[in-house]
Amino acid sequence: xxxxxxxxxxxxxxxxxxxxxxxxxxxxxxxxxxxxxxxxxxxxxxxxxxxxxxxxxxxxxxxxxxxxxxxxxxxxxxxxxxxxxxxxxxxxxxxxxxxxxxxxxxxxxxxxxxxxxxxxxxxxxxxxxxxxxxxxxxxxxxxxxxxxxxxxxxxxxxxxxxxxxxxxxxxxxxxxxxxxxxxxxxxxxxxxxxxxxxxxxxxxxxxxxxxxxxxxxxxxxxxxxxxxxxxxxxxxxxxxxxxxxxxxxxxxxx
Amino acid sequence: xxxxxxxxxxxxxxxxxxxxxxxxxxxxxxxxxxxxxxxxxxxxxxxxxxxxxxxxxxxxxxxxxxxxxxxxxxxxxxxxxxxxxxxxxxxxxxxxxxxxxxxxxxxxxxxxxxxxxxxxxxxxxxxxxxxxxxxxxxxxxxxxxxxxxxxxxxxxxxxxxxxxxxxxxxxxxxxxxxxxxxxxxxxxxxxxxxxxxxxxxxxxxxxxxxxxxxxxxxxxxxxxxxxxxxxxxxxxxxxxxxxxxxxxxxxxxxxxxxxxxxxxxxxxxxxxxxxxxxxxxxxxxxxxxxxxxxxxxxxxxxxxxxxxxxxxxxxxxxxxxxxxxxxxxxxxxxxxxxxxxxxxxxxxxxxxxxxxxxxxxxxxxxxxxxxxxxxxxxxxxxxxxxxxxxxxxxxxxxxxxxxxxxxxxxxxxxxxxxxxxxxxxxxxxxxxxxxxxxxxxxxxxxxxxxxxxxxxxxxxxxxxxxxxxxxxxxxxxxxxxxxxxxxxxxxxxxxxxxxxxxxxxxxxxxxxxxxxxxxxxxxxxxxxxxxxxxxxxxxxxxxxxxxxxxxxxxxxxxxxxxxxxxxxxxxxxxxxxxxxxxxxxxxxxxxxxxxxxxxxxxxxxxxxxxxxxxxxxxxxxxxxxxxxxxxxxxxxx
Ligand SMILES: Cc1cc2nc3c(=O)[nH]c(=O)nc-3n(C[C@H](O)[C@H](O)[C@H](O)COP(=O)(O)OP(=O)(O)OC[C@H]3O[C@@H](n4cnc5c(N)ncnc54)[C@H](O)[C@@H]3O)c2cc1C
Ligand code: SF4
Ligand code: FES
Numbered sequence: 001x002x003x004x005x006x007x008x009x010x011x012x013x014x015x016x017x018x019x020x021x022x023x024x025x026x027x028x029x030x031x032x033x034x035x036x037x038x039x040x041x042x043x044x045x046x047x048x049x050x051x052x053x054x055x056x057x058x059x060x061x062x063x064x065x066x067x068x069x070x071x072x073x074x075x076x077x078x079x080x081x082x083x084x085x086x087x088x089x090x091x092x093x094x095x096x097x098x099x100x101x102x103x104x105x106x107x108x109x110x111x112x113x114x115x116x117x118x119x120x121x122x123x124x125x126x127x128x129x130x131x132x133x134x135x136x137x138x139x140x141x142x143x144x145x146x147x148x149x150x151x152x153x154x155x156x157x158x159x160x161x162x163x164x165x166x167x168x169x170x171x172x173x174x175x176x177x178x179x180x181x182x183x184x185x186x187x188x189x190x191x192x193x194x195x196x197x198x199x200x201x202x203x204x205x206x207x208x209x210x211x212x213x214x215x216x217x218x219x220x221x222x223x224x225x226x227x228x229x230x231x232x233x234x235x236x237x238x239x240x241x242x243x244x245x246x247x248x249x250x251x252x253x254x
Numbered sequence: 255x256x257x258x259x260x261x262x263x264x265x266x267x268x269x270x271x272x273x274x275x276x277x278x279x280x281x282x283x284x285x286x287x288x289x290x291x292x293x294x295x296x297x298x299x300x301x302x303x304x305x306x307x308x309x310x311x312x313x314x315x316x317x318x319x320x321x322x323x324x325x326x327x328x329x330x331x332x333x334x335x336x337x338x339x340x341x342x343x344x345x346x347x348x349x350x351x352x353x354x355x356x357x358x359x360x361x362x363x364x365x366x367x368x369x370x371x372x373x374x375x376x377x378x379x380x381x382x383x384x385x386x387x388x389x390x391x392x393x394x395x396x397x398x399x400x401x402x403x404x405x406x407x408x409x410x411x412x413x414x415x416x417x418x419x420x421x422x423x424x425x426x427x428x429x430x431x432x433x434x435x436x437x438x439x440x441x442x443x444x445x446x447x448x449x450x451x452x453x454x455x456x457x458x459x460x461x462x463x464x465x466x467x468x469x470x471x472x473x474x475x476x477x478x479x480x481x482x483x484x485x486x487x488x489x490x491x492x493x494x495x496x497x498x499x500x501x502x503x504x505x506x507x508x509x510x511x512x513x514x515x516x517x518x519x520x521x522x523x524x525x526x527x528x529x530x531x532x533x534x535x536x537x538x539x540x541x542x543x544x545x546x547x548x549x550x551x552x553x554x555x556x557x558x559x560x561x562x563x564x565x566x567x568x569x570x571x572x573x574x575x576x577x578x579x580x581x582x583x584x585x586x587x588x589x590x591x592x593x594x595x596x597x598x599x600x601x602x603x604x605x606x607x608x609x610x611x612x613x614x615x616x617x618x619x620x621x622x623x624x625x626x627x628x629x630x631x632x633x634x635x636x637x638x639x640x641x642x643x644x645x646x647x648x649x650x651x652x653x654x655x656x657x658x659x660x661x662x663x664x665x666x667x668x669x670x671x672x673x674x675x676x677x678x679x680x681x682x683x684x685x686x687x688x689x690x691x692x693x694x695x696x697x698x699x700x701x702x703x704x705x706x707x708x709x710x711x712x713x714x715x716x717x718x719x720x721x722x723x724x725x726x727x728x729x730x731x732x733x734x735x736x737x738x739x740x741x742x743x744x745x746x747x748x749x750x751x752x753x754x755x756x757x758x759x760x761x762x763x764x765x766x767x768x769x770x771x772x773x774x775x776x777x778x779x780x781x782x783x784x785x786x787x788x789x790x791x792x793x794x795x796x797x798x799x800x801x802x803x804x805x806x807x808x809x810x811x812x813x814x815x816x817x818x819x820x821x822x823x824x825x826x827x828x829x830x831x832x833x834x835x836x837x838x839x840x841x842x843x844x845x846x847x848x849x850x851x852x853x854x855x856x857x858x859x860x861x862x863x864x865x866x867x868x869x870x871x872x873x874x875x876x877x878x879x880x881x882x883x884x885x886x887x888x889x890x891x
Contacts, residue, residue: 145390
């Protein structure tokens with residue numbers, strides 16, 4: 001099959017950037033979308049031109065590295081699929097495919113399709129953990145967790161930190177990402193002790209990073225490659241209310 | 255050079271406890287005077303960085319991805335072993351030890367493996383405390399599954415995403431220490447060389463991948479946790495960025511490299527579909543719990559699988575290995591797949607595939623049960639191939655997956671360079687000539703959470719606190735070497751892309767130093783790789799400069815190291831005149847075609863010493879002593 005690629009090229013953070021168009025001929029439909037970019041890059045390099053820079057590593061939909069809009073949608077047209085797991089058989093012969101980096105204030109463009117998502121790491125650092133040191137913990141089976149709760153926590157924990165939720169949201173909100181982590185830990189008995197503190201701190205960091213507010217458009221969940229559920233956002237809102245009530249209580253105590 | 259394994263004396267079961275008691279301690283108040291560099295944030299590195307920081311050391315951690323959470327450990331699917339015996343099926347520390355030694359075809363150190371089995375139980379406790387959502391039974395307790403090479407059910411799992419959940423646990427523990435100011439994290443930073451001062455590892459030279467700047471970092475000890483080197487083969491199940499650079503540079507600076515020829519070929523991967531293929535995808539081995547492996551009895555049978563009646567199918571693993579059946583260890587399963595394909599009974603367009611069939615399991619347990627166990631794997635398979643495994647058997651073929659070889663380490667996980675440690679897949683320590691499924695995650699976390707926090711103290715306790723400034727001439731010299739090398743690569747401006755050269759290397763290694771090897775093939779490969787090296791250094795084309803973000807240069811620099819390591823793998827494979835585990839030399843096999851070891855002459859760890867550009871490496875041997883298990887011909891019949 002043949003396709004035309006219209007790809008965003010931007011030399012660095014300060015460059016204005018522009019689209020460039022590339023004709024791709026005789027593409028094998030079993031190829032993944034990133035392999036298509038590999039093929040293009042080989043061609044560019046042979047012509048002495050700079051290859052397209054993009055983040056990628058596992059190519060199995062699990063590391064969360066790959067990140068790009070394909071035809072205006074984060075990770076492209078397939079539901080529940082990262083760009084690296086998207087195959088050319090899902091495109092039409094002769095199709096024009098537009099490729100762009102995430103567009104969000106908190107994810108500045110580094111080069112071409114690469115963006116800086118370190119804000120996500122800082123949100124986790126703010127409180128996305130259970131504070132236990134190595135060693136001195138109870139036997140694993142001393143903390144029973146019902147299968148339903150374990151499964152729910154697992155569903156939230158499958159977030160790969162790709163940022164598609166932010167990219168999909170017109171407000172560039174990070175609520176789905178943040179809520180997935182908070183839900184995972186709030187659902188489990190191990191996460192109870194720090195529950196309120198955690199929600200408070202992670203949300204404060206999220207705001208500090210310049211992510212937008214959530215207006216419940218649900219685009220995030222619809223475009224999330226791991227199909228993280230909106231219910232997590234509802235849980236987060238609840239956690240947040242409780243966190244606020246709790247911190248007020250502490251202020252009074254002190 | 256004498257290799258001192260520092261294996262403790264005394265009965266196996268008491269060695270680690272005794273050893274821990276004998277290790278020197280650093281007083282809690284003094285720990286903050288020591289700086290430790292941890293390169294790599296996979297399971298081994300992240301768990302080490304978190305644990306060392308919790309103890310009070312100052313840690314600097316490095317990874318080349320944009321976030322520590324994306325280390326390749328994230329991709330591990332199937333599970334993690336631990337001798338919990340929660341299933342009451344006869345498991346024990348000794349049995350896990352025994353299975354690992356046997357699975358490794360008697361080419362690993364008893365003491366290390368026993369310790370691994372011993373701390374395995376603590377790992378599960380630790381992960382659960384962190385909130386890792388392992389699979390559970392309805393009663394609320396942890397669930398287990400079985401894996402190849404074992405007859406007990408000891409594998410803990412989180413659907414098909416165990417590595418992801420374990421890594422996020424370790425990453426969150428490390429993130430907590432970042433917030434505490436005890437870990438300084440350097441993502442998108444690649445270690446390009448080691449700095450040695452007065453015979454001790456004292457720092458690293460790194461490249462900031464965003465700016466291209468070459469920088470130095472100084473510390474009292476350096477821990478490498480940089481993963482495996484399967485990407486020597488170009489096509490493997492490893493992530494695109496997995497590389498050998500850190501370990502290889504350490505090797506060139508004096509760290510011995512062990513058993514490089516022990517590579518694991520995983521039996522259940524999605525077959526290659528074309529030239530453009532950039533990597534191979536693993537289908538978790540846990541699938542062999544319920545899937546049945548078969549090919550047509552008839553050569554060249556082109557009928558669709560559904561059209562082939564039961565009596566014309568050859569369930570060759572069940573036929574040849576009645577007691578382990580489809581759950582034979584990986585090396586055995588892979589070799590048998592190759593054998594039936596070589597006979598012309600392979601399936602699919604290329605004839606390089608076998609079926610993995612779930613029809614019977616679905617009939618027996620129902621669609622729902624099978625989908626609960628393997629749903630995400632089936633989905634992944636369908637995404638990649640376009641076929642639905644609920645309806646038509648999967649097609650699988652072996653692919654390079656894991657490297658048992660790595661930097662030589664003693665019982666304390668220290669390499670032959672004082673102050674340089676190696677953890678996780680980048681060392682050689684625990685899996686002998688073949689790793690059992692679900693044991694790499696176990697080893698990475700054992701090393702990081704439960705071994706290095708003890709053993710590094712013993713070394714640091716004898717070190718003065720003084721810091722070496724990065725303006726020291728040793729740092730400046732290495733920085734210069736690194737810059738010169740990168741500039742050299744850029745300046746070649748030849749006619750082949752990095753991938754083209756890498757593919758050539760991969761092809762040679764796969765054909766001649768892959769699933770089965772011969773002396774003749776290896777000798778040819780030796781010459782061919784020499785040629786590839788020459789082509790690289792005269793004809794590679796890298797666009798851009800070294801003083802900016804340049805992904806092609808990153809790849810090129812890694813490929814240059816893969817080429818050199820490839821040569822050493824070939825030498826190692828050639829010298830080991832026996833078959834063991836993942837190293838199968840066609841000249842050495844039993845009449846039934848099984849690997850034939852030569853314990854009399856090869857019961858040792860090969861440890862290679864770098865001698866300089868273009869010179870042959872020197873072989874050192876660490877003799878393996880078995881006091882607790884009897885060496886037998888591995889049999890899974
Ligand atoms: C697809 C797949 C599935 C698997 N499934 C299982 C399983 O079910 N069970 C099991 O036990 N094992 C499994 N394994 C094996 C297991 O995942 C790995 O062996 C293990 O995760 C390796 O962990 P590690 O910490 O040693 O290295 P990695 O996780 O590979 O981490 C390496 C780290 O080093 C960094 N790094 C590397 N080089 C440099 C450098 N030069 N400078 C700076 N940083 C560097 C990287 O950024 C990364 O952070 C699987 C492997 C694959 C490929
Ligand atoms: S919630 Fe979904 S879209 Fe957002 S970072 Fe996680 S996996 Fe990506
Ligand atoms: S490359 Fe890892 S998720 Fe796409």
